[in-house]
Amino acid sequence: MSNQPSQDTVHVERRKAATGDIALLTIDFPPVNAGSTAMRAALLSALEGLDLETLAGVVLTGAGGNFVGGADIREFDAPAREPHLPDVLSKIESCPVPVIAAIDGAALGGGYELALGCDGRIATPRAVVGLPEVTLGLIPGSGGTLRLPRLVGEAQAIELVTSGRRVKTSEALKLGMIDAVADGDLIEAAIAHLVLPGTGKRILRDLPARPDTAEAVEAAEQAALKKSRGAFAVREAVDAVKRAHTMPAGEALAAEREASLRLRRGPQSRALRHLFFAERAATKLPEGEEPLAIDTVGIVGGGRMGQGIALAFAQAGLTVRISERDADLLKAAMSALADAADGLAERGRIASAADLMERILPGSLGDMADCDLVVEAIIEDMDAKKALFTQLDAILRDDAILATNTSYLDIDEIARATKAPARVAGLHFFNPANVMRLVEVIDAEATSPQVLASLVKLAKRIRKLPVVARVGEGFIGNRIFAAYRQQAEFLIEEGALPLEVDEAMEGFGFAMGLFKVYDLAGLDIAWARRKRLAPTRDPRARYVEIPDVLCELGRFGRKTGSGWYDYASGKPVPYAEVETIIVDTAVSKGVRRRTFTSDEIVSRIMAAIVNEAALLLEEGIAARASDVDIVFVNGYGFPKLKGGPLHWAASLPRAEVLAAVDAMAHASGFGIERAANLEAVLDDAGKL
Incomplete structure (x- = not known):
């Protein structure tokens, strides 16, 4: 029989202290003690079972290295069930003896609200606290917007609640979010705090609000709204914090609860929760595979992309070896x-530039013999990449992984240039690689499951969002983006x-319009791809020559000072010459031009994006509709608040979506038709 303590419960034990016995309540609901209905019920039962007449105080903590890591988001689509968190907080506040929250690890969302309901808060140096509900389209629903301002002031509370940021121990102590940092054992420190002279009940909801100047509050409100990008939760969070200073506590708490539950049922929260679960599904490692250890990474190619990849690995503590084709380029x-x-x-x-640079070592291909992984980031040319992989295949250890950062090229063909295609995969970073969170991990035809698992784990280690894709022109993101660009043209x-x-x-909500993105990336990149594909293009397919004309004139975008826009002022400005080129090229082809409304433009482009997503799902390039959504949100500026293109489309009337796709296909001409699996994809996306 196992001697391990039971889990999914709240353990209760008594500890001796100078002023009497202390009850220690330990929340033990692995893996993060999420605030589920079961957890709340167990905690309330434990509190109700205490013999308070024999106790000098209570210490509340969490098992497994976390206090309470937030609410159980899986319960959000169901009606809220008793006991609610406010019921638990009411029990703590009515307790005649002080209750101290002893925080290790995460106390987030409802977990930090639980701590705010206690009479004091002690944390370890590694703790993190905060109210991140706005990141899921919500506001705190159990008094966070009322109790937090009592500790930090109204303006600071607006910043904390509307940003949803997680606050580390040192800053939390400075702001007043916690009372003390444990020096040594957390529970002993909490007990010591509990028995300090003068320590007693300190119910935050009953304290007066900390005053702030009207100017400070207004500045905090305007800063929050400026960053909100249309998030309903930010406006509601500001209003809730301000109500906490103008309403009686009971009324403010009721208004906060109503707003939180209303937002939880709304489309923005559903979209953000969809993305949360989509990321969890995408980053799950393949079962049954033990990832290889990767500590030293080689980067071949020191251009902007190679530099960004090197920084991403070095910032995560890995050793990086970087090479270029000649000494001047390497320097x-x-x-x-x-x-x-x-x-x-x-x-x-970062703490130190010198420390970071010590982890990035210049050298030659031969110096990469000890690398666990080598990432190729050279020019987008198949022959050059195949030649390089043949060289690396002869230099590296047999268990080293070879990855290409290609955006479009056939990785199966690249892998065949090696003796061991099983160790070859794609690792497609987005520019700038050390900033952009998305990484497409490309599972080539021969890639071994262990190599795939190793790259997914590595991407998570360097704080990236890995999405697995199969080989296909443009993989997931660039394949759909090409359809977007084509429809815009x-x-x-x-x-x-x-x-x-x-x-x-x-x-509609995109971070940047297509033609501005086009100019930022460089028109010559897509031009090179079009020229590469020209021999296989069906002559019956519609083709727009306008971008080619711009490239032939040397208008490659920001880097040349002109592209679709003019950049003489440093900002994109419409250019009469471009409009002339557009009109003349269209007229020469006999195209009858007309005006378009914004709604018509959005409908055409979104129809193309959704239809292309269905096609690549049918081809098996993406495994899940949710993978498409997180790729387009994290790599292409699709609005988070809409949850990704397929989640958005699934929320619309089905007939409206199908009609838009049919109209787009009709306007586009030969070769573009409604995906046969589109309705099935929308059915699946609607279940996410």
């Missing part, structure tokens, strides 16, 4: 990396202007 790459490291240090992103040929398309999509 330039190391100089740029040193400048980037200095910038990171100045912004407080059709629209400008038919009568829209680049600024009209960009403003329509930005109005």
Whole structure:
């Protein structure tokens, strides 16, 4: 019989203290003590079972290295069930003896609200506290917006609640979010705090609000709303914090609870929760595979992408070896990396630029013999990549992994240039690689499950979001983005202007319009791809020559000072010459131009995106509809509050979506048809 204590319960034990016995309540609901209905019921039962007449106080803590890591999000789509967290907090506040929250690990969301309901808060140096509900489209629903301002003030509470940021122990102590930091054993420190002279009940809801100037509150409110990008929860959070200073506590708590439950049922919260679960599904390691240890990584190619990849690995503590095709290019790459490291240090992103650069070592291909992984980041040319992989295959250990950062090329063909294709995969970073969170991990035809598991685990280690895709032109993200770009080009040929398309999509919620993105990335990149695909293009398919004309004129975007827009002022400005090129090219083809409304533009482009997503799911390039959503949200600026293109489409009337796709296909001409699996994909996406 096992001697291990039972889990999914609240353990109760008595401890001796100078002023009498202390009850220690330990929440033990692995893995993070999430605030589920079962956990709340167990905690309330434990509190009700205490013999309070014989106790000098209570210490509340969590097992497994966490206090309470937040609510159980799986319960959010069901009606709220008793006991509710406010019921537990009411029991704590009515307890005649003081209750101290002893916080290790995470006390987030409802977990921090639980701590706020206690009379004091002691934390370990590794603890993190906060109210991140806005990141799921909610506001705190159990008094967080009322109790927190009693500790930190109204303006600071607005910043904390509307940002949803997680606060580490040192800052939490400075702000007043916790009372003390444990020096040594957490429980002993909590008991010592509990028996300090003068320690007693300190019910935050009964304390007066900490005063702030009207100017400070207004500044905090405006800063929060400016960053909100249309998030309903931010406006509601500001209002809730302000109510906590103007309403009686009971009324403010009731209003907060109503707003939180209302937002939980709303489309933005559903979209953000969908993305939360989508990320968990995408980052799950393949079962039954033991990932290889990866501590030293080689980067071949010291351009912007190679530099970003090197920084991403070095910031995570890995040793990086970087090479270029000649000494001058390598020297330039190391100089740029040193400048980037200095910038990171100045912004407080890293502790020391010198320490970071010590982990990035310049060298040759031969110096990579001890690498566990080598990532290729050279020019997007198949012959060059195959030649490089043949060289690396002869240099590296048999168990080392070879990865290509190609955006489009056939990784199966690249892998065949090696003797062991099983160790070859894709690791497609997004530029800038040390900033962008998304990484597509490409499972090539011969890639071994262990190599795939190793790369997924590595991506998580460097704080990236890995999404597994199969080999196909553009994989997931660039494949769909190509359909987006194609439809936008059709629209400008038919009568829209680049600024009209960009403003329509930005109005929909995209972070940046397509033609501005196009200029930022460089028009020559897509031009090279079009020229590569030209021999296989069906002559019956519609093709827009306008981007080619711009490239032939040397208008490659921001880097040349002009592209779809002019950048003489440093900002994108519509250029009359581009409009002339658009109109003349269209007229020469006999295209009859007309005006488009913003709604028409959005409908056409979103129909193309959704239809292309269905096609790549049918082809098996993406495994799940949710993978498409997180790729487009994290890599292409799709609005988070809409949950990704397929989640968004699934929320619309089905007939409306199908009609939009059919209209898009009709306007696009030969080769574009409604995906046969589109309705099935929307059915699946609607279940997520």
